[in-house]
Amino acid sequence: MYSNLVSVTESSGMDVKNLKEYLCWLYYQYLLITGIYVLEPWEQSIFNTVFFTMVAMVIYTSYVFVPIHVRLALEFFSGLCGGQEESTVALMN
Amino acid sequence: MTECSANKSANGDACHHKTNGRKPGRNGYVKNRFHLQRQQLQNSFYPKEKASCNGGLYSRPFLESFEETPMLVAVLTYMGYGILTIFGYLRDFLREWKIEKCHIAREREEQKEFVPLYQDFENFYTRNLYMRIRDSWNRPICSVPGAKMDLVERVSHDYNWTFNYTGNVVKDVINLGSYNYLGFAENSGPCANAAADMTMKYGVGVGSTRQETGNLDKHEELEQLVARFLGVESSMVFGMGFATNSMNIPALAGKGCLILSDELNHTSLVLGARLSGSTIRVFKHNNMQSLEKLLRDAIVHGQPRTHRPWKKILIVVEGIYSMEGSIVRLPEVIALKKRYKAYLYLDEAHSIGALGPHGRGVLDYFGLDPQDVDILMGTFTKSFGGAGGYIGGKKDLIDYLRAQSHSAAYATSMSPPVAQQIIASMKCIMGEDGTTIGRERIHQLAENTVYFRTRLREMGFIIYGNNDSPVVPMMLYMPAKIGAFGREMLKRNIGVVVVGFPATPIIESRARFCVSAGHTRDMLDTALSAISEVGDLLQVKYSQHRASPSLDRAFNEPAYEETEA
Numbered sequence: 145m146y147s148n149l150v151s152v153t154e155s156s157g158m159d160v161k162n163l164k165e166y167l168c169w170l171y172y173q174y175l176l177i178t179g180i181y182v183l184e185p186w187e188q189s190i191f192n193t194v195f196f197t198m199v200a201m202v203i204y205t206s207y208v209f210v211p212i213h214v215r216l217a218l219e220f221f222s223g224l225c226g227g228q229e230e231s232t233v234a235l236m237n
Numbered sequence: 238m239t240e241c242s243a244n245k246s247a248n249g250d251a252c253h254h255k256t257n258g259r260k261p262g263r264n265g266y267v268k269n270r271f272h273l274q275r276q277q278l279q280n281s282f283y284p285k286e287k288a289s290c291n292g293g294l295y296s297r298p299f300l301e302s303f304e305e306t307p308m309l310v311a312v313l314t315y316m317g318y319g320i321l322t323i324f325g326y327l328r329d330f331l332r333e334w335k336i337e338k339c340h341i342a343r344e345r346e347e348q349k350e351f352v353p354l355y356q357d358f359e360n361f362y363t364r365n366l367y368m369r370i371r372d373s374w375n376r377p378i379c380s381v382p383g384a385k386m387d388l389v390e391r392v393s394h395d396y397n398w399t400f401n402y403t404g405n406v407v408k409d410v411i412n413l414g415s416y417n418y419l420g421f422a423e424n425s426g427p428c429a430n431a432a433a434d435m436t437m438k439y440g441v442g443v444g445s446t447r448q449e450t451g452n453l454d455k456h457e458e459l460e461q462l463v464a465r466f467l468g469v470e471s472s473m474v475f476g477m478g479f480a481t482n483s484m485n486i487p488a489l490a491g492k493g494c495l496i497l498s499d500e501l502n503h504t505s506l507v508l509g510a511r512l513s514g515s516t517i518r519v520f521k522h523n524n525m526q527s528l529e530k531l532l533r534d535a536i537v538h539g540q541p542r543t544h545r546p547w548k549k550i551l552i553v554v555e556g557i558y559s560m561e562g563s564i565v566r567l568p569e570v571i572a573l574k575k576r577y578k579a580y581l582y583l584d585e586a587h588s589i590g591a592l593g594p595h596g597r598g599v600l601d602y603f604g605l606d607p608q609d610v611d612i613l614m615g616t617f618t619k620s621f622g623g624a625g626g627y628i629g630g631k632k633d634l635i636d637y638l639r640a641q642s643h644s645a646a647y648a649t650s651m652s653p654p655v656a657q658q659i660i661a662s663m664k665c666i667m668g669e670d671g672t673t674i675g676r677e678r679i680h681q682l683a684e685n686t687v688y689f690r691t692r693l694r695e696m697g698f699i700i701y702g703n704n705d706s707p708v709v710p711m712m713l714y715m716p717a718k719i720g721a722f723g724r725e726m727l728k729r730n731i732g733v734v735v736v737g738f739p740a741t742p743i744i745e746s747r748a749r750f751c752v753s754a755g756h757t758r759d760m761l762d763t764a765l766s767a768i769s770e771v772g773d774l775l776q777v778k779y780s781q782h783r784a785s786p787s788l789d790r791a792f793n794e795p796a797y798e799e800t801e802a
């Protein structure tokens with residue numbers, strides 16, 4: 145059911161038109177699903193701080209490191225393929 | 238006994254659907270057309286349910302569904318509990334270090350070395366999860382809890398640790414929570430008047446037990462009426478339903494006996510079984526293979542170690558299970574009981590009055606003979622708008638219980654106005670008061686039940702239980718949604734019961750609606766539109782088998798045909 149959550153939210157977002165209201169609704173869903181709806185405000189802020197910090201860090205690290213790793217990996221694999229080709233060529237000869 | 242299939246019985250009905258009368262060995266009151274329609278609906282509404290086997294034993298299609306929990310929802314629910322548990326530990330830590338004041342019972346300083354009292358999971362759960370959403374429970378009601386009720390408004394300024402009453406009353410809240418199946422919880426009308434007259438004549442208190450000076454003529458009258466209503470030789474009434482179970486099972490079974498109990502049996506039955514000192518074995522909910530296996534093992538192996546045969550084998554089941562909304566597979570249980578010569582104890586707390594074309598419970602519903610059940614138990618708390626419980630059966634059994642039962646010997650007997658309320662409502666159900674009110678209510682309840690269930694299913698909620706059961710559990714799963722659902726519904730002036738962990742498995746939190754004959758179509762529609770609205774808001778329309786609304790003609794057909802008296 146949550147696999148189509150995105151489409152549901154999009155359509156109701158269209159209906160509502162008001163972006164702010166839509167974001168409120170999204171936040172409400174977030175509160176319910178994580179369960180922090182029932183917590184006291186200060187606990188909610190702790191959770192939000194930790195959660196969003198973590199998300200931000202994940203995004204930041206992936207932004208910084210993923211391109212490098214991808215490039216390295218590409219190099220590695222192309223090196224492998226190249227090397228193999230050479231050796232097969234050598235064998236054939 | 239296993240050769241017939243559900244399809245067979247459906248086809249059988251298809252052939253006979255012109256002869257709209259009684260058929261021997263079948264429940265003649267079922268509209269055959271209804272049969273067919275439901276059979277067609279089966280494919281669209283209940284694709285995942287086990288098509289009931291043993292169709293030959295059933296006089297009607299036995300449609301019961303328990304849609305499985307969607308994987309993602311289960312994962313998210315566990316995650317939610319995980320997060321709440323972490324915060325629970327944080328709060329406990331703060332309380333431990335006196336950073337925060339503890340509002341709840343805890344170990345005293347002087348008792349440090351004693352066995353800890355408040356450290357198990359249940360206490361942790363109460364302190365850190367239940368407390369946060371407890372505004373949805375224990376609400377004081379200040380009117381008769383009929384189809385509508387008035388609530389005392391209350392607020393909490395410290396996150397549910399304490400409540401303040403504002404002095405206002407929330408008026409006309411639609412009541413979807415009370416077990417008021419036939420709508421007899423009333424403060425006016427013939428039953429209430431009869432009870433009031435009785436109060437003027439006998440007073441309210443009795444002040445003694447049945448064996449001493451608490452045996453009124455009204456009790457005798459009630460017992461005869463109950464026996465007649467149930468179609469058994471004799472019956473006995475008790476002042477409290479819970480005690481009827483928990484005090485009579487020990488009188489019936491003891492050491493050397495075996496009790497086979499359904500895993501979802503009510504606490505009163507569980508308590509009674511434990512108090513009796515017999516061996517208890519639990520079979521899977523409504524699972525006849527499981528029951529048969531236990532019966533076979535019991536007969537083959539006898540008592541542990543000594544291998545003597547069991548003195549008695551008592552099967553304990555309920556009519557309608559109040560948390561699942563399922564109906565016991567009684568024809569199969571009776572077949573098993575007969576084959577293995579066991580005794581059967583049937584608790585009809587929710588089903589008496591609420592099921593069957595004459596309101597006589599599951600036996601009536603399946604068209605079975607009351608003599609096939611050894612001990613018929615039920616309560617007056619639900620359908621009759623009274624209080625107390627009864628046991629019906631053979632005269633020997635009842636005479637034995639009169640002498641042996643603790644609740645006969647040590648508990649004050651039933652209050653006379655309550656007895657009168659039950660007499661009046663039972664006569665009304667039986668049509669002995671000269672009106673058709675009782676019959677109409679039974680009819681209305683069946684109609685409301687089908688309507689309510691069908692509509693909820695169409696909306697895409699996951700609904701548990703049997704199609705004819707007036708107890709309608711609707712799955713919520715996530716812990717925050719329990720609290721949110723209760724609050725949002727109350728905002729829309731609808732009172733619902735939400736149920737969480739100790740009463741259900743931890744992830745299967747639910748809201749439980751009880752349909753009543755007192756609900757008008759308007760009330761149900763108001764409630765349903767509010768439920769749908771809240772369902773969209775909270776995203777609890779989990780069902781993956783959406784039913785198409787084009788099939789909504791079925792609920793205009795009531796389950797029972799009006800029979801001429």
Ligand SMILES: Cc1ncc(COP(=O)(O)O)c(C=O)c1O
Pocket residue numbers: 477478479480482503505555559584586587616617618624625626
């Ligand atoms: C199956 C069952 N048995 C017994 C009882 C207890 O009945 P009472 O509320 O009349 O004490 C209940 C009450 O909910 C019940 O559900």
